[in-house]
Amino acid sequence: xxxxxxxxxxxxxxxxxxxxxxxxxxxxxxxxxxxxxxxxxxxxxxxxxxxxxxxxxxxxxxxxxxxxxxxxxxxxxxxxxxxxxxxxxxxxxxxxxxxxxxxxxxxxxxxxxxxxxxxxxxxxxxxxxxxxxxxxxxxxxxxxxxxxxxxxxxxxxxxxxxxxxxxxxxxxxxxxxxxxxxxxxxxxxxxxxxxxxxxxxxxxxxxxxxxxxxxxxxxxxxxxxxxxxxxxxxxxxxxxxxxxxxxxxxxxxxxxxxxxxxxxxxxxxxxxxxxxxxxxxxxxxxxxxxxxxxxxxxxxxxxxxxxxxxxxxxxxxxxxxxxxxxxxxxxxxxxxxxxxxxxxxxxxxxxxxxxxxxxxxxxxxxxxxxxx
Numbered sequence: 001x002x003x004x005x006x007x008x009x010x011x012x013x014x015x016x017x018x019x020x021x022x023x024x025x026x027x028x029x030x031x032x033x034x035x036x037x038x039x040x041x042x043x044x045x046x047x048x049x050x051x052x053x054x055x056x057x058x059x060x061x062x063x064x065x066x067x068x069x070x071x072x073x074x075x076x077x078x079x080x081x082x083x084x085x086x087x088x089x090x091x092x093x094x095x096x097x098x099x100x101x102x103x104x105x106x107x108x109x110x111x112x113x114x115x116x117x118x119x120x121x122x123x124x125x126x127x128x129x130x131x132x133x134x135x136x137x138x139x140x141x142x143x144x145x146x147x148x149x150x151x152x153x154x155x156x157x158x159x160x161x162x163x164x165x166x167x168x169x170x171x172x173x174x175x176x177x178x179x180x181x182x183x184x185x186x187x188x189x190x191x192x193x194x195x196x197x198x199x200x201x202x203x204x205x206x207x208x209x210x211x212x213x214x215x216x217x218x219x220x221x222x223x224x225x226x227x228x229x230x231x232x233x234x235x236x237x238x239x240x241x242x243x244x245x246x247x248x249x250x251x252x253x254x255x256x257x258x259x260x261x262x263x264x265x266x267x268x269x270x271x272x273x274x275x276x277x278x279x280x281x282x283x284x285x286x287x288x289x290x291x292x293x294x295x296x297x298x299x300x301x302x303x304x305x306x307x308x309x310x311x312x313x314x315x316x317x318x319x320x321x322x323x324x325x326x327x328x329x330x331x332x333x334x335x336x337x338x339x340x341x342x343x344x345x346x347x348x349x350x351x352x353x354x355x356x357x358x359x360x361x362x363x364x365x366x367x368x369x370x371x372x
Contacts, residue, residue, distance in 0.1 A: 001035060001036060001039075002035075003035075003038075003039045005035075005038045005039065005161075005162065005165065006035055008038075008158070008161050008162075008165070009025070009031065009034065009035055009038070009158050010022075010025070012154050012157045012158050012161065013025055013031070013154060016151075016153065016154045016157075017144075017149055017154075019145065020144045020145040020147070020149060023144035023145050024142050024144045024149055024151065027142050027143070027144055028139070028142050028151060029112075029116045029119055029121075029139065030057075030123065030139040030140070030151065030155065031151060031154075031155075031158075032115075032116075033112055033115060033116070033123075034054070034057075034155065034158055034159070036115055037050040037053060037054055038050070038054075038158070038162045051093075051095050051096055051099065052099050052100070052102065052103040052107065052108075053103045053107065053108045053111055054159050054162065055090045055093055055096055055099060055103070055159075056086075056090070056103035056104045056108040056124060057108065057123060057124075057135070057155065057159070058090075058093070058155075058156065058159050059081075059086045059089045059090055059093075060081060060086065060124065060133060060134065060135040061135050061140070061152050061155050061156055062089070062156060063081040063085075063086070063135075064135050064137075064140070064152055065152055065153065065156065069137070070140075070150045070152045070153065075134070075137050076137075078134065079132060080126075080127060080130070080132025080133055080134050081132065081133045081134070082131065082132065082133075083101075083104065083131040083132070083133060084131075086104060086133055087101055087104065090104075093163070094163050094166075094167050095163070095166070095167070104124065104126075104133065105126070108123060108124055109122040109123060109124050120138070121136045121138045121139055122136060123135065123136050123139055124136070135152075140152045140155075170359075173207070173359065174356065174359065174360070177352065177355060177356045177359070178356065188343075188348055191348060191349075191352060192339075192343060192348065195211060195215075195339065195351065195352065195355070196336060196339065198211045198355075199211060199212075199332050199335055199336060199339075200332075201293060201294065201295055201332065203293070205269045205293060206362060207359070208267070208269070208293050209255060209267040209291075210355055210358045210359055210362060211355055212267055212291050212330075212335055213241070213243050213255070213256055213267075213354070213358065214350075214351045214352075214354035214355045214358065215335055215338055215339045215342060215351060216241055216256065216265070216291075216330075216335075216338065217240075217241040217354060218342045218345075218347040218350055218351055218354075219338040219339075219341060219342050220238075220239040220240070220241050220258065221238055221239065221240065221241075221347075222238075222341075222342070222345050223238070223239045224236050224237060224238045224239065225237060225239065225260070225261070227260050237260055239258055239259070239260075239261065240258065240259045240260075241256050241257070241258050241265075242256065242257050242258075242259065243255070243256055243358065244256065244257055254266065254288075255267045255291075263287075263289060263327065264286060264287070264288045264289065265288065265289045265290075265291055266279050266288050266289075266290055266291070267290075267291040267293070268290060268291070268292055268293070269292070269293040269294075276290065276305065276326075277309070277312075277322050280322060280325045285321065285322070285325050286325070287324075287325050287326070287327040288325060288326065288327060289326075289327045289328040289329075289330060290326060290328070290329050290330070291330045291335070292329060292330065292331050292332075293332065294331050294332060295331065295332045295333060296331065297331070297333075298329045298330075298331055298334070301329050301331060302326070302329055305323070305326065306319070306323055309322055309323060339351070
């Protein structure tokens, strides 16, 4: 598999190994794994940055290099890295301050085996009782062009480049947001144009979800219902939209939840029927409103969903049950119209603030001097 960041990997290998670079890449499962996990580096994709698995490798190889095992050998007699040291180091790395321990303990190895089921080796070795960890040195030593080569330093360089690519792209976005936040009222049209640009079909899907949430949050805040358990206790209550977690989270197909109506929203950029109905099945076929990153008319999107449902399920009653769970389809034109309405209601700055806030949470981003 080749993608834009593959060129960066090849550049590092050519710098480190010269003419042996291509052979080393072809023979190294670990380098091929890095190639797979760095696909999001330059893409506008909802896929996460894979920092957990990459950092699990990074901190173990960093420890390996710190003790000079790439040069002096004898790694087999090393007592192993202490888990708490590795875990702390992971969280010191950019975007890593909220990482959990799953990658070090099992997830990285499981993910590696998913891509290389026939491999002899797993990347992370551990002594559970002693809480000591090692990188599998067999994956670092590659025989190519008649010699053995150690790729430990190359792996560190590749991950460093990946971090910098991801960080540069996000920091540029945050800086743009902050710049727009500071401009005066006469430039509101520039702020509006910027937010609308984040709703394009080619916009980054994670940012699209964040901007969609900000718009819908303030769109619904202008609406209210009368709610109560009996006629005497009925009160007017504004609709409130809540974001349930990070983008692409394993949250059962719920991106936003609305109170007090109990509406569920899922943001997507695909028309893959299996994905839609998997989300519906996860929550026992509870109705969901789908926010779709598409400029196609809502009726066309609905027709495509129904056609896909018929192709997959065949049985009319089953198709009807699933389609009845699609409460509403919100496409890009609807989002833009709702944005215009919220701007007219005076919520432009609120929307921009929300985009900045949610983006920082999403990317574990903190500005220098942040204390929260």
